[in-house]
Amino acid sequence: MKIISLNVGQPREIDWNGRTVRTSIWKSPVEGSLRVQAHNLDGDRQSDLSVHGGLRKAVYAYPSEHYDYWKPQLPGTDLPWGAFGENFTTEGLLEHDVRIGDRLTIGSAEFMVTQPRMPCYKLGIRLGDDAMVKRFLLSARSGFYLAVVQEGDVSAGDPIAFTRRDDHGVTVEDEFRKRVHDS
Numbered sequence: 001m002k003i004i005s006l007n008v009g010q011p012r013e014i015d016w017n018g019r020t021v022r023t024s025i026w027k028s029p030v031e032g033s034l035r036v037q038a039h040n041l042d043g044d045r046q047s048d049l050s051v052h053g054g055l056r057k058a059v060y061a062y063p064s065e066h067y068d069y070w071k072p073q074l075p076g077t078d079l080p081w082g083a084f085g086e087n088f089t090t091e092g093l094l095e096h097d098v099r100i101g102d103r104l105t106i107g108s109a110e111f112m113v114t115q116p117r118m119p120c121y122k123l124g125i126r127l128g129d130d131a132m133v134k135r136f137l138l139s140a141r142s143g144f145y146l147a148v149v150q151e152g153d154v155s156a157g158d159p160i161a162f163t164r165r166d167d168h169g170v171t172v173e174d175e176f177r178k179r180v181h182d183s
Helices: 065-073 121-127 132-139 172-182
Strands: 002-008 012-016 019-023 028-030 033-036 059-063 088-091 103-106 109-116 144-150 152-155 160-164
Touching: 002 152, 019 121, 059 065, 065 132, 109 152, 109 172, 121 132
Parallel strands: 059 088
Antiparallel strands: 002 028, 002 088, 012 019, 033 152, 059 144, 103 109, 103 160, 109 144
Protein backbone atom coordinates (compact mmCIF):
# COMPACT_ATOMS: atom_id res chain seq x y z
CA MET A 1 0.00 0.00 0.00
CA LYS A 2 1.33 3.39 -0.92
CA ILE A 3 0.65 6.93 -2.09
CA ILE A 4 0.81 7.16 -5.88
CA SER A 5 0.19 10.91 -6.15
CA LEU A 6 -0.36 13.96 -3.93
CA ASN A 7 -2.87 16.35 -5.50
CA VAL A 8 -3.84 19.88 -4.52
CA GLY A 9 -5.97 22.67 -5.92
CA GLN A 10 -7.27 26.12 -5.20
CA PRO A 11 -10.81 27.47 -5.53
CA ARG A 12 -11.78 28.66 -8.98
CA GLU A 13 -14.92 29.96 -10.59
CA ILE A 14 -16.41 27.96 -13.45
CA ASP A 15 -19.25 28.91 -15.78
CA TRP A 16 -21.75 26.06 -15.74
CA ASN A 17 -25.29 26.04 -17.17
CA GLY A 18 -25.44 29.83 -17.21
CA ARG A 19 -24.20 30.39 -13.68
CA THR A 20 -20.90 30.80 -11.91
CA VAL A 21 -19.89 27.95 -9.62
CA ARG A 22 -16.99 28.06 -7.16
CA THR A 23 -15.13 24.75 -6.94
CA SER A 24 -11.82 23.25 -5.89
CA ILE A 25 -12.33 19.87 -7.58
CA TRP A 26 -9.51 20.53 -10.06
CA LYS A 27 -6.57 18.93 -8.25
CA SER A 28 -3.12 18.60 -9.80
CA PRO A 29 -0.25 16.30 -8.83
CA VAL A 30 2.66 17.92 -7.01
CA GLU A 31 6.24 16.82 -6.57
CA GLY A 32 8.07 16.52 -3.30
CA SER A 33 6.81 16.50 0.24
CA LEU A 34 3.72 18.30 1.54
CA ARG A 35 2.78 19.23 5.06
CA VAL A 36 -0.52 17.79 6.27
CA GLN A 37 -2.34 19.98 8.76
CA ALA A 38 -5.58 19.46 10.67
CA HIS A 39 -7.81 20.81 7.87
CA ASN A 40 -5.92 19.99 4.65
CA LEU A 41 -2.64 19.69 2.77
CA ASP A 42 -0.41 22.69 2.17
CA GLY A 43 -1.40 24.23 -1.15
CA ASP A 44 -4.94 22.82 -1.09
CA ARG A 45 -8.19 24.61 -0.27
CA GLN A 46 -11.83 23.59 -0.29
CA SER A 47 -14.49 25.87 -1.73
CA ASP A 48 -17.56 24.79 0.25
CA LEU A 49 -16.72 23.84 3.82
CA SER A 50 -20.32 22.84 4.51
CA VAL A 51 -19.76 19.64 2.48
CA HIS A 52 -15.99 19.30 1.96
CA GLY A 53 -13.05 19.71 4.27
CA GLY A 54 -13.08 20.33 7.98
CA LEU A 55 -11.64 18.12 10.65
CA ARG A 56 -13.51 14.93 9.60
CA LYS A 57 -12.92 15.40 5.85
CA ALA A 58 -9.48 17.01 5.76
CA VAL A 59 -8.04 14.70 3.09
CA TYR A 60 -9.80 12.77 0.32
CA ALA A 61 -8.21 9.46 -0.76
CA TYR A 62 -9.14 7.69 -4.00
CA PRO A 63 -7.79 4.30 -5.14
CA SER A 64 -5.68 4.37 -8.31
CA GLU A 65 -7.20 0.99 -9.16
CA HIS A 66 -10.51 2.73 -9.97
CA TYR A 67 -8.97 4.67 -12.83
CA ASP A 68 -8.87 1.46 -14.90
CA TYR A 69 -12.64 1.18 -14.45
CA TRP A 70 -13.33 4.80 -15.39
CA LYS A 71 -11.11 5.11 -18.47
CA PRO A 72 -13.42 3.06 -20.75
CA GLN A 73 -16.50 4.57 -19.03
CA LEU A 74 -15.33 8.09 -19.89
CA PRO A 75 -13.74 7.78 -23.35
CA GLY A 76 -11.91 10.88 -24.50
CA THR A 77 -11.81 12.32 -20.97
CA ASP A 78 -8.37 13.20 -19.64
CA LEU A 79 -7.93 11.38 -16.31
CA PRO A 80 -4.68 12.48 -14.67
CA TRP A 81 -4.15 11.60 -11.00
CA GLY A 82 -6.42 13.89 -8.99
CA ALA A 83 -9.18 13.89 -11.63
CA PHE A 84 -11.77 12.78 -9.07
CA GLY A 85 -10.81 15.62 -6.72
CA GLU A 86 -8.70 13.43 -4.48
CA ASN A 87 -5.75 14.65 -2.45
CA PHE A 88 -4.19 11.18 -2.18
CA THR A 89 -4.25 8.78 -5.10
CA THR A 90 -3.56 5.48 -3.35
CA GLU A 91 -2.57 1.95 -4.25
CA GLY A 92 -3.78 -1.07 -2.29
CA LEU A 93 -6.55 0.56 -0.23
CA LEU A 94 -9.99 -0.41 -1.50
CA GLU A 95 -13.36 0.43 0.02
CA HIS A 96 -14.27 -3.19 0.79
CA ASP A 97 -11.10 -3.60 2.92
CA VAL A 98 -10.86 -0.24 4.66
CA ARG A 99 -13.01 0.25 7.77
CA ILE A 100 -14.50 3.41 9.19
CA GLY A 101 -12.27 4.23 12.17
CA ASP A 102 -9.13 2.55 10.83
CA ARG A 103 -5.94 4.47 11.51
CA LEU A 104 -3.16 4.81 8.94
CA THR A 105 0.33 6.25 8.91
CA ILE A 106 1.69 7.87 5.78
CA GLY A 107 5.04 9.60 5.98
CA SER A 108 5.22 11.25 9.40
CA ALA A 109 1.44 11.85 9.59
CA GLU A 110 -1.35 9.71 11.02
CA PHE A 111 -4.92 9.59 9.73
CA MET A 112 -8.29 8.08 10.62
CA VAL A 113 -10.78 6.88 8.02
CA THR A 114 -14.03 8.77 8.68
CA GLN A 115 -16.50 8.23 5.83
CA PRO A 116 -16.98 7.52 2.14
CA ARG A 117 -17.16 10.38 -0.30
CA MET A 118 -20.66 11.23 -1.45
CA PRO A 119 -20.34 13.07 -4.77
CA CYS A 120 -21.91 16.35 -5.72
CA TYR A 121 -22.70 17.85 -9.12
CA LYS A 122 -19.21 19.38 -9.29
CA LEU A 123 -17.78 15.94 -10.10
CA GLY A 124 -19.90 16.02 -13.27
CA ILE A 125 -18.60 19.49 -14.08
CA ARG A 126 -14.98 18.34 -13.62
CA LEU A 127 -15.40 15.25 -15.80
CA GLY A 128 -17.72 16.82 -18.37
CA ASP A 129 -20.55 14.36 -17.72
CA ASP A 130 -23.88 15.55 -16.27
CA ALA A 131 -24.73 11.93 -15.36
CA MET A 132 -21.48 11.45 -13.44
CA VAL A 133 -22.97 11.64 -9.95
CA LYS A 134 -25.41 8.84 -10.75
CA ARG A 135 -22.67 6.81 -12.44
CA PHE A 136 -20.35 7.35 -9.48
CA LEU A 137 -23.03 6.22 -7.02
CA LEU A 138 -23.83 3.11 -9.07
CA SER A 139 -20.14 2.19 -9.32
CA ALA A 140 -19.67 2.22 -5.52
CA ARG A 141 -16.12 3.43 -6.16
CA SER A 142 -16.33 6.21 -3.59
CA GLY A 143 -12.92 6.64 -2.08
CA PHE A 144 -12.93 7.93 1.49
CA TYR A 145 -12.21 10.87 3.72
CA LEU A 146 -9.46 11.00 6.31
CA ALA A 147 -9.19 13.02 9.49
CA VAL A 148 -5.68 14.10 10.48
CA VAL A 149 -4.80 12.53 13.84
CA GLN A 150 -1.16 13.65 13.78
CA GLU A 151 0.11 16.40 11.50
CA GLY A 152 3.21 15.59 9.48
CA ASP A 153 4.77 15.39 6.03
CA VAL A 154 3.80 13.07 3.18
CA SER A 155 5.29 12.36 -0.24
CA ALA A 156 4.28 10.40 -3.32
CA GLY A 157 5.72 6.91 -2.95
CA ASP A 158 5.30 6.87 0.84
CA PRO A 159 4.09 3.51 2.16
CA ILE A 160 0.71 3.36 3.88
CA ALA A 161 0.46 1.24 7.02
CA PHE A 162 -2.45 0.43 9.28
CA THR A 163 -1.68 1.42 12.86
CA ARG A 164 -5.06 0.27 14.15
CA ARG A 165 -7.96 -1.61 12.59
CA ASP A 166 -11.39 -0.63 13.88
CA ASP A 167 -13.15 -3.46 15.74
CA HIS A 168 -16.72 -2.80 14.55
CA GLY A 169 -15.87 -3.98 11.02
CA VAL A 170 -17.98 -1.46 9.07
CA THR A 171 -16.14 -0.94 5.79
CA VAL A 172 -16.18 2.19 3.68
CA GLU A 173 -18.15 0.19 1.10
CA ASP A 174 -20.74 -0.86 3.73
CA GLU A 175 -21.23 2.75 4.83
CA PHE A 176 -21.39 4.00 1.22
CA ARG A 177 -24.09 1.46 0.28
CA LYS A 178 -26.06 2.32 3.44
CA ARG A 179 -25.97 6.05 2.64
CA VAL A 180 -26.95 5.50 -1.00
CA HIS A 181 -29.77 3.15 -0.01
CA ASP A 182 -31.05 5.51 2.71
CA SER A 183 -31.08 8.57 0.45
